[in-house]
Amino acid sequence: QVQLQESGPGLAKPSETLSLTCTVSGGSITANWNYWTWIRQPPGKGLEWMGVIGFRGHTYYSPSFKSRISISRDTSKNQFTLQLRSVTPEDTGVYYCARDSSSIVGGTLDYWGKGTLVTVSS
Numbered sequence: 001q002v003q004l005q006e007s008g009p010g011l012a013k014p015s016e017t018l019s020l021t022c023t024v025s026g027g028s029i030t031a032n033w034n035y036w037t038w039i040r041q042p043p044g045k046g047l048e049w050m051g052v053i054g055f056r057g058h059t060y061y062s063p064s065f066k067s068r069i070s071i072s073r074d075t076s077k078n079q080f081t082l083q084l085r086s087v088t089p090e091d092t093g094v095y096y097c098a099r100d101s102s103s104i105v106g107g108t109l110d111y112w113g114k115g116t117l118v119t120v121s122s
Helices: none
Strands: 003-007 018-025 035-041 048-054 059-061 069-074 079-084 093-100 109-112 116-120
Touching (some): 003 109, 018 035, 018 093, 035 069, 079 093
Antiparallel strands (some): 018 079, 035 048, 035 093, 069 079, 093 109
């Protein structure tokens, strides 16, 4: 059974870089055809797909973040990490990591972390 757990600071200041880590158990982030995804939900709004790192280490990002986003991985720790630069209060929300088992983006988000709330405030 695949489990994912988000971790990182719950508070960030404007202009800082937000860094969140997802720790995966029960499956390898290098396993074929798995894509490791970050999704967020601002208060009162819907889910927003942010980006993904695939089993070969390739990345794809939503253009909505205007080059502020980076996703990386540490295969020795079975973790992948989100960095979001130059954050503003509009970046406040619940951040989720999830597994996508489809090569079509968002096609099969079958395992999710429980999410972590990040508040951007001075």
